[in-house]
Amino acid sequence: MLDLIRPGDARYARVRHVYGATGSPGAVVRPTSPEEVTEALAFARDAGSPFAVRSGGHGISSIATNDGGTVIDLGALASVDRLDARTVRLGPGAHWGHVARALHPWGLAISSGDSGDVGVGGLATTGGIGLMGRAHGLTIDSLVRAEILTADGITRTVSAQENPDLFWAVRGAGANFGIVTSFEFTASTSADVVQAQFAFAVPDLAGFLETWGATVEASPREISAFLYLGGGAQPFAQATVVYAGTDTAAATRALEPFASLPGVVGQRAQVTAYADVPLTTDAPHSGQQRALTHTGLVDHLDLALSRRLAVMMSGGAVQMLQIRSAGGAINDVPEDATAYAHRHQNFSVTAISVGARAAFDAAWEPSFTLMDGMYLSFESDHAPRHVEDAFPPRTLARLRELKAIWDPDGIFTQNFDVTARP
Structure with a gap:
């Protein structure tokens, strides 16, 4: 019952x-x-x-x-099972922090996000920009098989061999096509990593952002770097930089350019389990974080964009800016291989506000005009137009054709619906 x-x-x-x-x-x-x-x-x-x-x-x-x-x-479907040396099956209700802890004794890891409190199902049907992304790709790039309940009430297996069109769609737009009840991934063997934390005082935000972007792009792909900036009269930044591996000599060389960035006021680095990298709190959900978010993808943090972001952060409508690295192995995947088609951008940029939506929208728009694409899981504005930001034209056209086949009655419309409109 x-x-x-x-x-x-x-x-x-x-x-x-x-x-x-x-x-x-x-x-x-x-x-x-x-x-x-x-x-x-x-x-x-x-x-x-x-x-x-x-x-x-x-x-x-x-x-x-x-x-x-x-x-x-789906919170009760939280199993984590090892199928063979590197293949694991995950329930959609598992949290990524718990997954990481379960995989670590097996010498395995799957790159997910920076929060261990995110559920497997949402992230693994959208993308998964994680702290080993440049080394191992998006989370969906490790997905090899899934079971999905489609609108007709039938559970289907999807993989490269079984229902391949639906498998393509699940990896980036899965919520439009059904409810995934299990995922199978090929895990990496980067169970331990070198994690560095940096703090910066940032008197020249535009210059710092441009330099940060160039530093990340010049790094070996073992490096993934997430930057978090607070606004105000004196911007302050914190960063998590992960080297996917335990070669401390190579990690030291890769991390040194970050330690040499202007404004460093604190730093530390250590070899640690990847399971300890995503912050996992298991805090109850009570609607407590009532922030607004806008997000976009960019090729580079060039000077033009960095200046607009700096102006945005100085205006008072935005309280935090998050910049996550992409590139590397993420961009090795052809853009038509998955429904997540953003395979040339090097950064995800997300602004966060706790103020009025109108002021936030106005502050964000000048920067977004210089961006190319969107990662939907970081966007709190569910306006239909954002579907076209999230999926390039050819990708969206294919998604709409498949939507008409697999969900003709429009059952799954809750998460940025791709259904063609008259």
Whole structure:
């Protein structure tokens, strides 16, 4: 029997919200098996109200709850199983921090994001820009097989050999095509890494950003680097830089240019388990992080873009800027190999605001005009136009053709719907 949590249930407060948004769903369904996921989808369709699918993590885009509808919460499907030397099967409700901890004793790791509280399902159907991305690619680039429940109520296996078109779509636009109930990945053997932390005082933000970008691009691909900047009169930056491996001599050489950047006020580096790199808190989701986000992808942090970002950060409408490295192995993959087609950009740029949306939108727009593409999981504005930012024209055209085949009634429309509009 399906586990249904409704208003009035003592457990309801723990499942109604997500990390960055509050919700009041009419029912939260908690399936405990793939078969129950099928039942949950039938329940949601019969209810006739909006429904959302939640993989269990925090989800910056905050689409995994609603008001008055149904939420299919996959948090109980959190298994982590080793199938052979490097192949692992993950449940969609597992959190990436828990996955990393489970894989480490096996000498394995999968590059995910910088937060261990993100659920497997959301990230592994969107992309996965992680702290070993330049070494090992996006998370979806390690995906070799999945089981997906499609709109007709049938669970299908997808891989390079089985339903290859659907496998292509799942890797970057999976939420448009069904509910993935299991993922199989080829893990890397970078279970231990060298992690460096830096802090910078930044008197010249534009100059610093340009130099940071050039430093990242000149680094060996074992290096992935995430930068976090606070706004205000005196910008301050922190960075996490990961060398995928334990060759300390090579890591030292690769990290030295970051230690030589202007404004360094603190630094440390150590060999550590990759499992200790993504921050994992297991904090309850109560809609507590009510921030707005905008995001875009860029080839380079050139001077023109760096100047616009600096102006944006000085204006007061943006409180934080996050810049994540891409490139390297991510860009080795042909752009038509997966539905995530952004294979030439070197950085993901995300702005965060806790203020008014209108001011935030106005501050962001001048920078976004210099960007090329978008990573949907970092965008909190769900306007339909962003689908065209996230998927280049040829990719979007193919997605729309497949959407008409696999979801002709438009069941899965919650996460940046690719359905062609009249």
